[in-house]
Amino acid sequence: MGLWACLAAARAGRRHGAPCRRCRMTHAMDPQAWQRLKVLLAEGLSLAVEERPGFIDRVCGEDDALRRELESLLAASDLSGTPLDSHPSEQLLDALGMPSTPAWIGRRLGAYRLVALIARGGMGEVYRGERADGQYEQQVAVKLVRESLDREFLRQRFDAERRILATLDHPNLAKMLDAGMADDGSPYFVMEFVDGQPIDAYCESGQLGIEARLRLFRTVCQVVEYAHRQGVVHRDLKPSNILVTAQGVVKLVDFGIAKRIGPAGGTAVTATAQRALTPEYASPEQVRGEAATPASDIYALGVVLYRLLTHASPYGDTTGDNYALTRAICDTEPLPPSRAHDAAGQAPSRALRRRLQGDLDAVVLMALRKQADHRYACAEALGDDIFRHLEGLPVQARRGALSYRLGRLLLRHKAVAGAVLFANVALIAGIGVASYQAVQARQQRERAQHHAQSVRRLANSFMFEVHDAIAELPGTTAARKLLVQNSLKYLEELSAESTGDATLRMELAIAYRKIGDIQGRAFTANLGDPDGALKSYARGVALLDGMPGEAAQRELVNLYKRQAGVLVMRVESAGALAAASKAVAIAQGIANAHPDSEADLMLLATTHGQHAQAMQGAGKMDDFMVESEKAATLLRRVLARNPDQRDAQLYLSSHYSQLGDRYLERDTTPETSKLAYDAFSQGVALLERALAAKPDDALISARIGSMSDDVGRALLRLNRPAEARTQHLKALAIWDRLSGADPANARYRFERAHSLGQLGTALIATGDTKEARQRLQTAVDIFEGLPAGSQQDAYPRYTQAANLFHLGQALLAQGDKPAAKQRYEQSVAMLDDVEKRFGTGAGNVSAQDVRAAIERLASAH
Incomplete structure (x- = not known):
């Protein structure tokens, strides 16, 4: 025991x-x-x-x-009960006596081959792997459950880690790419390979100064905050689990003992798992055996920050003395960083002491408070105080710090401190805090008045120049969100004091449009939050409503177009048509006033294209063809003047995509399928010429990925499944690359799942049901990890239902009737929901089709 x-x-x-x-x-x-x-x-x-x-x-x-x-x-x-009840040193000796790992090296798991052992921990072994299916080159990390020990318990913990990772998607988290079972039944999952150093080693090897260390640490706070918002407590934050790549990118790794936060805000814990911790970074409540909460991670962040700033432990020299370490964690207030001695016993230099005194002392000590409810309320608040310090603004940690320290002092010496002493100390503390806050308020007012204009210029620089410069680069979704959100925050603060400023209203409207694009703009890189996008676009429209001038009118067109695009995805046809019609009317007036303006021709063309899409969603196919041809005619006029006009190439390719879709929806004859194939192929050829001129353009690559899947659909209709498979593999390689470079992009993840589903369908047609099953299962898993907003949209939801149906077909072909029946039932439930909420679509799979398959399966018994 x-x-x-x-x-x-x-x-x-x-x-x-x-x-x-x-x-x-x-x-x-x-x-x-x-x-x-x-x-x-x-x-x-x-x-x-x-x-x-x-x-x-x-x-x-x-x-x-x-x-x-x-x-x-x-x-x-x-x-002894279970292996986790034994002392860690006994487990280590056991591990040293285990079978050697080379048996795994060289083996293939799914699409990856294991090439070297990276690490071995208490529950698993991590190998470096490489892509082995010839699709493209990629280095990965593959984690397997260790042999021996309490196999069933380790499987449960391993599965828990895998489920947690499947729900997390952040550019500063090592991304889970795949999962499966080895031939011997061992579960594994495939992670992004992080080639980096622990954060403390990175700071030392690069001889980073205090500011650079703080900026890295702020990124750590942001990714921990993300995990907490997803309901996950890491429970083992320490430098070795916070890696920094050679490019300076922070990656949080190892969720082996992470835990989901329960409904009541606590954590569901088990006795054994609770003791799996690193004492030097554990919070007082963890050491006492209590439930770990987000506040426990904040304490660990405080220890990490203390070490980054001082090269020392907040507990002094407790090496080898676990009793002293435990007492220090639970009872002893650490020295302020400015007074800490490093591991060699050296006091900080005068310059370092001056740099740490004040704000940084207060920030670190607030994170390290013994009572969890006296620490920062969240990791974001800790990161915000780091930002405030770097910007020269007052930090929140210094508010109430004096009263906290006095309260701790009284708790430790309550036998000496009588009621009179307490009253006097409280009075002195109150006077001191009030005086400090008065000085602080005056300083904030002076700074606000002095920096208002410079803040506005800085916000606009980030929102317009920096954001637009990186918008088309892969891997920048989260960075764009942070840039625009911070800019918007500053502009909104200024707006409260400048309500009559028309220029500021325009800036805010554009900021809301860009935030909406990042949140959930249809068919572009987004975070899977369509509801948030619609709210942002509506706020932009409200700001510009009634404002004179063509600049405001052009921005209104952009906002209405985006509203229509999101509403089309949600199959809210009436709203989509209304927004698109408003956009067309305004854009036509602008183009009439400037018939020779290429920009205004483009604005009108794209607006007709969006109107056509709304018509298609509403089932008005004749009107769709008219509007679509109007858009194509205008785009061809632009390309006749400027053959390399990138946006015209992109939008004209969308015209070909819509035209091909129309043919596929019309009927299933070979003649119509050939028309669809020709339209899709024209679009791909146009995009590939555009990509040759701009190889790093993520938007063009994404469009090629989508239209390659379209070509594959048409080929399958033409009964050419092997060629369809090739097109879907081409699309999948694009989505793998884009989603790997930009893990926060919900649209890329969905498109990857869509391509896997299309590939699975083609594989079933070729008779390769084994690979089809694997591909379709991965597609289903990816969908389940998408943001809730994305899962509720009509097209992704229909796609998941279709993938479940085709997965059932693959399972049935392999003789697994119970599993096939389960997938059919999941598919029909989802299709019923889609058809009830959005109407019967023109997809290849309907609820009626799946019910017929269930009936056939039942009659076969």
Whole structure:
């Protein structure tokens, strides 16, 4: 029996007044003594058996009751239950005696071959792998469950880690790319390979200054905040789990002991897993065996920051003395970083001391407060204080810091501190805090007045110049969001004081449009939040409503077009048609006033294209053809003047895509399918010429990926499945590359799932049901990891239902009838929902088709 099993039995015995059957003792002690016993037991279990008698003598002294309890618990701990109950050193010795790992090296798991062992931990082994299917070159990290030990328990923890990773998607998290089962039944998952150093080693090797370290650390806060918002507590934040690449990109790794936050805001914990921690970075509540919460991760961030700034531990020199370390974590207030001595015992230099005094001392000490509810409320708040310090703004940590320290002092010396002393100290503290806050308020007003214009210029620079410069580069979705959101925040603050400023209203409207694009603009890189996008576009429209001038009118066209695009995806046809009609009317007036303006011709052409899409969504196919041809005619006029006009090439390719879709929806004859194939092929050829001129353009690559899948659909209609497979593999390679470079992009992830589904359908047609099953299962898994907003849109939801149906077909072809039936039932439930909410679409799979398949399966029995 290990520490937490023994304590659980002891606590049960204490509640009921009965002896613990394993420990042969009774437990009747007050809560304070109980807490002390837990700390001493943890310390004793970390010692070798021969060292324990001396330890007991030293800590128990004349306290015979404590001695009996501690000796009994330590004796009970020698009874082994599961491998996690044993001392880590015993597990290490066990690991050293395990079979050697080279048996895995050279083996292939899915599309990857294992080439070298990277690391071995308590639950798994991590290998460096490489893509082995010839599609493209890629280095990955592959994690497998370790052999031996408590195999079933490790599988459960491994599956929990895999499920957690599947829901996380952030540019500063190592992305999960794939998962599966090895031939021997061992589960594995494939991760992005991070070639980096621990954050402390990176800072030292690069000799980074304080500001550079703080900027890296702020990124860590942002990614931890993201995990917390997804309901995940990491529980093991330390430098070795925070890697930095040679390019300076932070990557948070190893969610092996992470835990989901329960509905009530706590964590669902198990006794064994709770002790899997790194003591030097553990919070007081973790050391005491209590549930870890987001506040525990904030404490660990405080320890990491302390070490980055001081090269020292906040607990002084406790090397090898676990008892002293435990006491320091739970009871001892750390020295401010400006007074810390490094590992060599050296005090900070005068320059470093001056740099750390004040703000940084306060920030670090607030993160390291012993009571969880006195720390930063969230990781974002900690990161925000780092930003405020870097910008020369007052930090929130200095508010109330004095009263906190005085409160801790009184708690530690309450026998000395009487009521009078408390009242006087509180009065002094109150006067000091009030004076400080008054000075701070005056400084903030002065700074606000002095920097208002410079802040506005900076916000516009980030929003227009920097954002637009990176908008078409892969991997920049999250960076664009951060740029525009921060710019918008500053502009909104200024707007409250400048309500009559028309130029500022225009700037805000454009900012809302760009935020909406990042949140959920249809068919572009986005975060999968269509509801948020519609709200942002509506705020932009409200700002410009009634504003004179062509600049405001052009921006209104852009906002209405985007509203229509999102509403088309949601199959809200009436709203889409209304927004698109408004856009066309305004754009036509602008173009009439400037008939020779290429920009205004483009604006009108794209607006007709959006109107055509709304017509198609509403089922008005004759009107769709008219509007689509209007758009194409205008685009051809632009290309006749300027053959390399990139946007005209992109939008004309969209015309060919819509035209091909129309043919596929019309009927299934070979003649019509050939017309669709020709239209899609024209679009791809146009895009490939555009890409040759701009090879790094992610938008053009994405369009080629979409239209390659379209070509594959048409080829399958023409009964040419092998050629269709080639087109879908081409599309999949594009989506793999784009989603790998931009993990935050929900649209890329969905398109990858869509291509996998299309590929699976083509593989079924070729008779390769084994690979079809694998591809379709991966597509289904990707969809389940998409943001909730994306999962509710009509097209992604229909696509998932179709993938489930085709997965059922592949399972049935392999003889797995129960699994096929399960997938059919999932598919029909989703299709019923889609058809109820959005109407019957023109897709290849309907709820009626799936019900017929279920009936055939039932009759076969």
